[in-house]
Amino acid sequence: MKVINCDIKTTKVCQCGNWLSHWENISKNKVRLCVVKECCEHELVGSHVKKAGSDEKEIYIIPLCKEHSESEEEMDIYNDVPLVSANVKKTCRANSSTTLKDGER
Numbered sequence: 540m541k542v543i544n545c546d547i548k549t550t551k552v553c554q555c556g557n558w559l560s561h562w563e564n565i566s567k568n569k570v571r572l573c574v575v576k577e578c579c580e581h582e583l584v585g586s587h588v589k590k591a592g593s594d595e596k597e598i599y600i601i602p603l604c605k606e607h608s609e610s611e612e613e614m615d616i617y618n619d620v621p622l623v624s625a626n627v628k629k630t631c632r633a634n635s636s637t638t639l640k641d642g643e644r
């Protein structure tokens with residue numbers, strides 16, 4: 540599966556604390572290594588990506604090493620890696636009863 544980084548420099552994070560935890564919470568998965576094929580880096584961050592070569596506008600979170608999270612090239616990731624939506628209203632905030640203000644993202 541090919542993905543490409545979205546140019547999102549967001550400092551806002553959801554209630555999971557950081558985007559890597561968000562990915563772990565929603566996917567119920569844990570990885571030790573960057574999910575790009577043949578990458579063996581284990582210092583991971585949750586990175587915003589889109590599917591490459593697709594019209595889909597959906598933005599996903601996947602665990603990548605720092606280097607890949609800053610890459611501007613297409614990345615080939617393992618096909619069994621769950622793509623977790625970056626849209627917190629569909630994921631971690633969907634069933635939460637926290638009192639966050641409307642419009643807060």
Ligand SMILES: [Zn+2]
Pocket residue numbers: 553554555556560561564627630631632
């Ligand atoms: Zn979250």
Ligand SMILES: [Zn+2]
Pocket residue numbers: 573574575578579580603604605606607
């Ligand atoms: Zn990597």
